[in-house]
Each structure stands twice: as C-alpha cells, then as structure tokens.
Amino acid sequence: MWGGIVVVAVLVTVVAVGARTEDNSLVVPPPTATEQNDTVALLRDAAEQQDICYGWELKQGGGDVVSAGSNLGVGLSVVDHPQCPRWLRVAATVDYTPESSEAEDFARVVVDGSPEFLYDLFKLETSLSRFGLDGAAFLAEPGWAVTRAAVSLSLLVVERGVVSPEPVVTSAPIAAPSPLPAAGSDLWRERSGWLIGATGMVLIAVLLVVVGLVERRRQRGGAAVTARHGKGRARRGR
Template sequence: MMAADHPGHGRPGKPTVKGSSSAAAGWIVGLVTVVVVGGCIGIGVLNGDSGDTTVPAPAADERADTVPILAQAATSQGICYGWRLESYYGSVVSVGSNLGDGVAVADNPACPRWVEVAAEVRYTSESSESSDSATVDVTGSTDIDRADLYAVENGLQRFGLDDDAFVDDPGWAVCRAAVALPLLVAEAGLAEPAAAPTAAPGAPAAPLPDAGSDFWRDRWGWLLAAAGLLLVTALLFTVGFVQRSRQRTRTPAGRTRGKA
C-alpha cells in the first residue's frame, strides 16, 4: 500500500499516454504536410508545361472574314492568296485561302498563280532557356520572282506584323497578313491594285491583346505550393503551442499530487 502511494509510482500510465498522444499528433501533422505540399508541388510541375507550347489557331470569325476578302482580291488580280500557320514541331495549325477555310493554294490546280504567307511559331516551356519565336515567310508560284516575294514579306512589318506580333497572337496575325497580301503584291508590281470592295467593310480588326506578364499565368502552381507551406507552418505552430500550453497546465497539478 505504501509503495502504491509513493510519488514515483503513483500514476505510471500518464507519461505513456502523453507520449502516444504527441506521437499521434506528429504523424497526423506529417501526413498533412506530405499531402498538401506534395499536391501543391505536383500541380505546379504539371502546370509549368501545360499548354505552353500550343499554338492557337485563328478564331472562326477571323477565318470567316478573311476568306471573302481574299476571294474578291483573287478575282480582281488573278492571283490566289492564302495563309498557313504551323507550329515549330511540324503540325499544321491552320490553312486557308480565297478558295475557303482549310483549302491551301500551294500546288492547287485551281491556282496556277498564287501567293501565301506562311508562319511557323515556336512556344517554349517555362523550364526552357530558349525564348518564344516566330518565322514568317511569303512564298509563291514558280512564275513569281523570289525578290518580289521578299519585298512583299518585308512590307508586312509596315502593318505591325513582325515576329513579335505572330508570337503574341499568331491566329490574328496570320489572317491579318493574308489580307495585306493583295496590296503588297500590287506595290511590288506583280498585279494591278485590287478593286475596292463593294460591300460595306466590316468592323475594324481588333488590336493585339496585351501580352501582359507571364508571372501569374505560368507560376500559379508554385505560388499555391508556397501558400500550402505557409499553411502547414501555421498548423505546426498552432499544434505546438496548444501542446505546450497543456503541458504547462498539467505540470503544477502533477507536482501537487506527488508532494501529497
């Protein structure tokens, strides 16, 4: 009986319970940390390359507005006009001409004489050290001198259709370049100026969208991971503070019982 009342043997089970509770809390916090941080980092990694290298095609209304303009110019000047947009990795994104959306003019029996603007756009992933780039060429049938085609190609820059424009909005830029071909061809002396359109002109082409900053678009996954780390840190601090407070509360009571 006296041994049972000794302070050192009064409640042998209490330290074990506290150790088990602390260990369980530690395992829970560790599991939450792994799940939250791992999930956030995984999202960031997947987001870093998701969709970054996809070259957008011209919108349906852009293609629909371009075809009749080219058709009228082709009828007036006797030259077929078209566009071709490709990605750097070899896939054709969009092709069209005065013959219709999806119909190319190159080597087309219906177009013995033709001029086409061809753009190749390369988008690189966030992890790549290379920058986005574009290559724009104006090609034509064999009866058209390469020097004249080169003059037409250089003339595109007067309309703001440089490589940067094709990188910012390739779909809009390639359609805009195709529409500019009849005027530049006439300036090069390859044909008479195209007849003025008889129909009322459509709405003016929309300006290039603001490229903005890629920081938030390309790094939202990493920012989410950072927020997850902050959340886990706050959770760890809270759990530690609560456990410390409980230990301070229980320690005086345990000492009082031992002295008794």
C-alpha cells in the same frame, strides 16, 4: 502513414497542374472562327480581282499545323491546288519555350508562291513589317497576325506592280451648267447710289405735283359750289 500518402498525393497534383499550365502556355492559339471566315471572304474578293490565290498556314514549333486556309475556304491550301496556278501564301511558325528554358520564344514568317513570283517573295516578306506584322506581332497574337498578313499580300503585289490596281468606276459625266446671264454694265453699278438718290427725288417731286393738282382741284370744286350758291340766292331775291 495516411499523412504521408496525403502529402504525396498533394505533391503529385501540384506537379500535374503546373505541368498542364506550362503545356497550355506553350500552345500556339489559332485565329478565331470570325477571323478565319472574314479572311476567307477578303481573300476571295482579292483572288477574283487579281487572278491570284492567297492563303495562310500557321504551325507550332514542333511542326504541327495549327491553322490553314485560303480564298478557297478554311482548311484548304493553295499550294499545288488545280484551281490556283498562281498563288501566294504566308507561312508562319511560332515556338513558345518554357519559362525554365534559357531559349527565347521564336517566330518565323515566310512568303511562298508559285514560280512566277520567285523574285518578289523576299520583298513581300520583308514588307509585312510595314503593316506591324513583325516577329513580335506573331508571338503576341499569331492567329490574328497570320490572317492579316495573308490579306496584306494582295495590297503588296499591287504596290510591287505585279498586278494592276482595280480600275476605279467613275460616274457618267455631268452636263455642263448653263452659263449665267450676262452681267450689267459696271457704269450703272458704280453710280448706283447716285441713281437711287435721283430716283427718290423724282418720286418726291411727282408726289408733290400730284398733291398740288389734287389740292387745286378741290379749290376749284369749292369755288364752283360757292358760285352756284350765290346764283341761287340772286334768283330768290328777284
């Protein structure tokens, strides 16, 4: 009797654990707190520059909202918000199916917006795949994908010409550099070797002249000394 009770308890536990594991695998993971906060900061900058509110919404297959946010903050929607007369939002629905089901996992991504963007919504939606934000990305990492898609909208509206790009701030013009001194005549540059040789020969000649003059002066000095000595001996002889 006790053995049968134990077997039944074990089977119930195994079934419960398996069901809980399967349920966890069907849960759509939201973006992390860091991803949400970073996305809000980026969307806030874009909204200030473009005067357009941006947001995101991630739902589970049954319709439950997993995550939402915008430039207004985490959990705040831009839809019909008084501070956002012009707005765009990425809305994604991800549905994970049990392994026992023949149905496949499903991800649907749409871009919603205020009336003035009506004719741009489909193009914006299809352009997200250029950033790698296709259905496979939303199934693999739905939280990361939906926040990145919201940030990408601000780039796509500029590309579409809906808003003008932020003007580039340029520095003050730099004063024109002073002109270089005028170059010498090419005549001298072309004959520079000849001039250097001639200058060297002149210097050698001058040096030889100076040496000759010094030597001659010494000879004259020596002759004068000899003459004085000769006169001295002549006086003594008298």
